[in-house]
Amino acid sequence: MMRTSSLIIGCWLLLWALPVIGAPSAEVTVLKYVSPDAVTVFEDRARVHRRQVVDVAVGSSEVLFFELPGSLDPSSVRARLIGVPGLVLGVRLERNVHLEDVTxxxxxxxxxxxxxxxxxxxxxxxxxxxxxxxxxxxxxxxxxxxxxxxxxxxxxxxxxxxxxxxxxxxxxxxxxxxxxxxxxxxxxxxxxxxxxxxxxxxxxxxxxxxxxxxxxxxxxxxxxxx
CATH class of the missing domain: 1.10.287 (Helix Hairpins)
Structure with a gap:
């Protein structure tokens, strides 16, 4: 049985999911990216909301979020799954450094x-x-x-x-x-x-x-x- 859910990631990274009605899909995680809900930058912190629509199979799944602001506080990461039975088992953050072209x-x-x-x-x-x-x-x-x-x-x-x-x-x-x-x-x-x-x-x-x-x-x- 498949469940369709919408995930929101925010920083302080507050993640939550909203139910989305959709047809069953294959047992492969499919990520559908949409625009951020909101972005507000203040001082050296960034408050950001991210929403993803993703089809997941019953069981364990990983949902990925990219290009989150470098100024966010990693200790403030939170996640919630709303609208479908289940749990958020954890959030793993990875810092990425991008080197731009030398001018x-x-x-x-x-x-x-x-x-x-x-x-x-x-x-x-x-x-x-x-x-x-x-x-x-x-x-x-x-x-x-x-x-x-x-x-x-x-x-x-x-x-x-x-x-x-x-x-x-x-x-x-x-x-x-x-x-x-x-x-x-x-x-x-x-x-x-x-x-x-x-x-x-x-x-x-x-x-x-x-x-x-x-x-x-x-x-x-x-x-x-x-």
């Missing part, structure tokens, strides 16, 4: 972010190189100072004149000034690169969110009786 805008943003990241790494390497050069020059300055002190001002390494020592000190001072100015320039450049990169990352985030769409599917297990 040309996303490709361009990702490429630009990678390019700026490369520029940022190059900038960091250049700053590190300046720091190494500065260390070398400061060591030379220390050697010059120590040698001048031990010679009592009479010459560097037994041969350099005061004019040569002053010239060497001036060269060191000029090189340190150049290094500091270049480091300041690279620091400003690095800050600009990072700001531009962060701006592009901010632009990319909502596009990535749109790329991933989450839905739920529900399997309702029912037991109908004669």
């Amino acid at each position: 040309e805008e996303m490709r361009l943003l990702v490429a630009a972010i990678h390019e700026l990241s490369d520029q940022g790494r190059t900038n960091s390497f250049q700053v590190e190189e300046l720091d190494r050069r500065k260390i070398i020059i400061l060591r030379l300055a220390k050697i010059l100072e120590d040698s001048f002190s031990t010679s009592g001002g009479k010459g560097l390494l037994g041969g350099s004149t005061s004019a040569q020592i002053i010239g060497a000190q001036q060269w060191i001072a000029d090189r340190l000034l150049e290094l500091n100015l270049e480091k300041d320039r690279l620091r400003l450049q690095g800050e600009s690169i990072e700001k531009n990169r962060q701006d592009l990352v901010t632009d990319l985030e909502p596009l990535q969110g749109q790329r991933r769409r989450t839905t739920w599917s529900a399997t309702v297990l029912i037991q109908t009786q004669e």
